[in-house]
Amino acid sequence: MSRVVVSACLLGRPCRYDGAEKAHPAVQAWAKTQTSAGHEIMALCPEELGGLGTPRRPADLRGGAGKAVLNGQAQVVDDQGRDVTDAFLHGARLAAQHAQGARVAVLKARSPSCGCEQTRVEGELHPGDGVFAALLRSQGVEVSTEEQLGEH
Numbered sequence: 492m493s494r495v496v497v498s499a500c501l502l503g504r505p506c507r508y509d510g511a512e513k514a515h516p517a518v519q520a521w522a523k524t525q526t527s528a529g530h531e532i533m534a535l536c537p538e539e540l541g542g543l544g545t546p547r548r549p550a551d552l553r554g555g556a557g558k559a560v561l562n563g564q565a566q567v568v569d570d571q572g573r574d575v576t577d578a579f580l581h582g583a584r585l586a587a588q589h590a591q592g593a594r595v596a597v598l599k600a601r602s603p604s605c606g607c608e609q610t611r612v613e614g615e616l617h618p619g620d621g622v623f624a625a626l627l628r629s630q631g632v633e634v635s636t637e638e639q640l641g642e643h
């Protein structure tokens with residue numbers, strides 16, 4: 492049995508910054524097939540694990556995408572100017588610990604934590620992963636978004 496990581500909001504957990512969920516029927520159906528195939532679904536929200544709480548202020552990457560945050564070269568700042576980089580890093584690391592042994596992750600597109608290959612930096616779409624996605628990718632996990640699900 493292997494583990495499969497899914498952004499918790501895509502499976503219907505109301506863990507988004509605004510207290511909403513982002514249930515995605517195709518992801519939910521895919522997760523069921525993974526469970527039937529004997530894989531363990533890990534529904535994770537790195538921002539909640541980082542202690543930011545729900546609801547929380549929306550946050551944005553500054554100076555670079557997730558890999559740069561992991562390398563100490565960029566920050567995460569909320570809409571009130573508060574630096575929440577440490578909480579994002581803490582949450583990403585805790586979530587990655589929970590994901591130990593995972594081979595695949597399906598994550599929420601464009602999130603500063605979960606976005607894959609594209610996220611927002613200083614409010615603009617920017618190439619690169621969110622903080623959690625970058626960490627998983629560095630650990631060899633195949634990361635993609637709900638929008639790429641059919642491409643597996």
Ligand code: SF4
Pocket residue numbers: 498499500501506507508535536537538539599602604605
């Ligand atoms: Fe969803 Fe990831 Fe944002 Fe949590 S951090 S609400 S799992 S996109």
